[in-house]
Amino acid sequence: MLAYISKCVCQSGYIEVQKYCIRNVGPSKQCNNNQILIDGHCYAFAKIGEYCIDTVACLGDSICYNNYCTCPKDTVAQNGHCREEKRCDENQIRIDGQCYQRSNIGQFCQFTEQCASISTCQNSICICPPNTVPQNNICIPSGPCPTGQIFISESCLDIAYIGQECLFSQQCQGYSTCIDNICKCPNDTIVRNGLCTKEQCNSNETMIDGACLKIVKIDEPCYHTKQCQGNATCQRGRCTCPSGTINSNGTCIINPNCKPYQVTVNGSCFDTVSVGMICQHNSQCSESANCVLETTNDPNSRTCQCVNGTLFTGSKCLASSLQCPPSTVYIVDDVCYPLVEIGQFCVYTIQCMGYSTCSNQMCKCPVGFTAIRNKIAIL
Template sequence: MFKGIRGRSLKYGQACDRYQDKCINGAKCIDKICKCSPGFLLAPNGWCEGFDLAKAIEMNKQSVETAPPTKANRIIQTKKQNVITTTTTRAPVQQQVVTENSFPTPPSNIFGFPDRRTTKPVPKVAAVGSACRPIDICLGESVCTNGFCHCPKGYIRQNGQCISTESKHKVAKVGETCKNGEICAGGSICDYDRKRCICAAQHVAIRGICKQKSAPAFAAPGDTCSMREKCTGGATCVEGMCQCDDHHFAEDGYCRPIEARSSKVQFVNGAGLRFSSMQVPNRQRAQPCNTAECKLPNCFCSDDGRQAPGGLRPDETPQFVVLTFDDAVNGKTFPDYKKLFENDVLKNPNGCDVKATFFISHEWTNYDAVNWLVQKNMEIASNSISHESLEHENTNRWLNEMDGQRRILAKFGGAPEEQIVGIRSPQLALGGDNQFEMMSGAEFLWDNSMSANPGIHGEPFWPQTMDYQVAWDCHEESCPKSSFPGIWTVPLNQFYGSYMRQIDSFRRSSMLRAAVDLNNTVDELEEIIMRNFERSYSANRAPYVLSLNADFLQLGGQNKGMKAVQRFLNKMSANKDVYIVTIKQLIDWMKRPVPINQMKASKAVGCPITLSFNRNPSLSTCDKPNKCLYSTPSLSSQEHQFLTCLPCPTMYPWLENPAGGIV
């Protein structure tokens, strides 16, 4: 059984990890030390207690005025030539020293705490290599040995931390040397001329993290925002602290849904994401559809896979066009997305803005662009971290790829984690039972990876749940064999595209790009899209999943695919029985299907579409995102970078380190 690292209960002054540890007696984990929040001070009883400064000073004055004379402040009367002379002696006043990062220490008992001073020694915090007493707290995982904070056996001192000698690479902070191959941290990269870790142009290092010069100061959940820092990760500034709402808790630098506390998935340092239990359910082999047992909203199937839910006839069934985009979101793809959605021109018959589902992989994605899509209420889905085929991988690799990418999208792209419920396998390579076992354990709702061939004139297939066998032929070795109740699969009905005269056949593929020729004109591309649409619209009204990517939109370097898609969408938007939706909207409608004449009242596609909620309006968009640079010698590319509206992580997020926090 795998378990996450157990959080510690720590007192004031002890080193802490705000994502795992708990500071007690009213303290908060601030800057990796248990401290009192703004507006609170440490009382002699060891608790952080609130105070009113003006009231405390007034109380102190009153106590001084009413106190009996002391030896240091007594009246001395002397009699000289019948004249009484009164003098006052005062204790010398000790001048306080105020440093740049400290405040004057208030007089003893000025805040009205009970005076419980004791001669018992007070523990102090000591850095790695510093002198210490047995009662002191050594930082950086060091221990107090022979009067100094030393790293334990098997660890070495580096950047104020004790790190394992088994680490592949040494790490250097911004400004430190990288001449010996050190990995630069905090969003910096090695300048091989100066042999120093540097930030990108127009960036500065703040506490070891690269930040855009003109960008506002950021604070993560649990950090102070008393100096008007912008709270990140879905937190808001409440009483000087960045706090998550009642439905979320702070972990890994962002606000996670409260349900994640009871999740089967745990993060283990050095091992990545793991299921908390290794016990695999004894699943039954999937059987043919049993419509008598399979009932909405939790189960749906039909004998041939071509029947609409709710027993609706084709003429009363709305035609859904599911607009999907695949791969990384960056400078190559993002301009096309803005062109389609920036001005909210496309509308559904109920007046709602048209939305799409984006399957986003991590490598080369810019998360400021993801944040823009989130603000536009697009559906965000996981397409893996590495974008490598996972066809023969085990459940744990699937978990680290898919759930890891979900966490990256949430932390750096601002997408609410609980609303990332769908996946598409990288390169459309199915993973068999391992893939769907991961989906069940990690609570993914739907998959859009499975290819189905209805034939050039055949009726397309409807989505179904995986309680029963899929209705279409799945001949691949990696097709799932077991029953996975409640998980939806949305098939990719294959496109029949360009005609190939030499073999008297049509190009056929689940992705539109592979079904067309590079030399196709815009008119020909539009005709192919419309012809495949009619296969659904004129028959059983099965959803038309339009699977797009940059290669299709920018076909031939002339944006021919984009022009064809725009023409198609403009026609669809004018059609009163066609709705352009996301996959989540489609499934929500299928769970509670209604006919066309009731669609305007359907919550599944209602206005406003609340696929996401912006817990922090101040971070809605950013004109000057942070540019995070990383040396990645262990990956296919030696250097990686990405843009984000949030602070750069210490290391490049990757498998087994999705938060980018492990050094």
């Protein structure tokens, strides 16, 4: 008796490339089977997470975003393909394709991404970093006080949770206030998950992590992007217009004078730059990075560097107990590698600045691009 084995094949109009089904655009006399012709140049097909020039080169239903094949919004990478992901609730966060509950400071956690403010997940509890203390679910500087205390009226006092003794409301956590020397919730709130929360927020407030926070204007202090008006986002604790936009009568609009990758500072356009690159203003740097002096001898040697308590992972500065030296990137096995400019020796693409890639152990611009001010630009 014969046994028949089924085989998955590509649909009509598609061909197999590197075990992916892609649309058949016809033969090309210039490119190999694993390449695609874009603007007269042959580019290799790219998997999710790999460098790309155009979406047509991306495999697995991914798109080319910031020159890397990335899964579109509301999809997640699974086995090399972008699959529609289950939406997380507002009080949840997606980590590695799974929904996890957001955690307030002092609550149970599995990942640092769950933790509020700049707290980190240590021993399964969200804890504020050294030299900071929690206040209303935000980590603030503790001043000269040890961990667990806050500096008030020239004294170090213990932080207090709902129901504990207090002298000042600044000690009280979870949006509680000091009433009769006890941290209590205001009359119009109830205790929920260790926080004083309202059943319904006022018209000038928004519900975030179970608490009602004031809706604020551009350039005002914030805790979450949901508070910000006028298309602004919460960056470094302040509602700020995204890169390539400016504040026009309380609304962030595309700056007609600047390019999408630039920011406006005092009416002038400046390129946004990655960690390790030369800068003039903090707003040029990515979130959790500042423009700092590299050496005291040269006042013009300012570069973007991650703030204390964070390290660079190639795309952003993340809170971590591991500390990397300035102008380095964390890659694997607790090892920090130096960031390198175009034309210099490299081991990994993640080291290369200016959106270049590591090819033959050297940071290079992709085909069709050239280096301008140590960043790649299309020819």
